[in-house]
Amino acid sequence: MRRSLWGTAICITLLLAGLPLAYKLWPAAVPAAARVGEVAGSFELVDHQGRHIDQNSFAERWVLLFFGFTHCPDVCPTTLATVAKTLDKLGPRSQHVQPVFISLDPERDSPQLLQRYTGFFDPRIIGLSGNVQQVRQAADAYGVYVARREANGTYLLDHTTSLYLVAPDGRLVELFAQNVTPEHLASSIGDYLDAD
Numbered sequence: 001m002r003r004s005l006w007g008t009a010i011c012i013t014l015l016l017a018g019l020p021l022a023y024k025l026w027p028a029a030v031p032a033a034a035r036v037g038e039v040a041g042s043f044e045l046v047d048h049q050g051r052h053i054d055q056n057s058f059a060e061r062w063v064l065l066f067f068g069f070t071h072c073p074d075v076c077p078t079t080l081a082t083v084a085k086t087l088d089k090l091g092p093r094s095q096h097v098q099p100v101f102i103s104l105d106p107e108r109d110s111p112q113l114l115q116r117y118t119g120f121f122d123p124r125i126i127g128l129s130g131n132v133q134q135v136r137q138a139a140d141a142y143g144v145y146v147a148r149r150e151a152n153g154t155y156l157l158d159h160t161t162s163l164y165l166v167a168p169d170g171r172l173v174e175l176f177a178q179n180v181t182p183e184h185l186a187s188s189i190g191d192y193l194d195a196d
Contacts, residue, residue, distance in 0.1 A: 041141020
């Protein structure tokens, strides 16, 4: 009897300890987003020139969208480097693609900082920011998971690392994993451009 109670107590403790991770990974923790083939979500943000940019601002262009933040130590710079290499591999066809980096960290990422940050990788990448509500709306529209994590007197953000490809008509056509290669990304985007 005592052994059974101890076993039950241990199981409950392990279950409770795992709840934060389960919450993080469980699909219900992520807002509903446009699915592949459906019209992508709406947003209104600001670029480095103070212009209001929304989902209709890139009419007739394909949008390659990524969410992140400038203080990201690994995933964001790696992904933006991949996007820059992809644009180079697309050559002249890259003029039909608008890469967009939306900051999930409006507290630290001003539009001017985003311009410098994205410009380091490629000046064709547009950085967008906004107030907390605007950023939350954009993230929710695409089902982006984001959680603040305190670390060494500052904070980092855990976030969705997918790249979103949105067609000129506003449909979300494909999600790419964070570890996609520039070769695969350029090939896939090129197929969409050729079929357009």
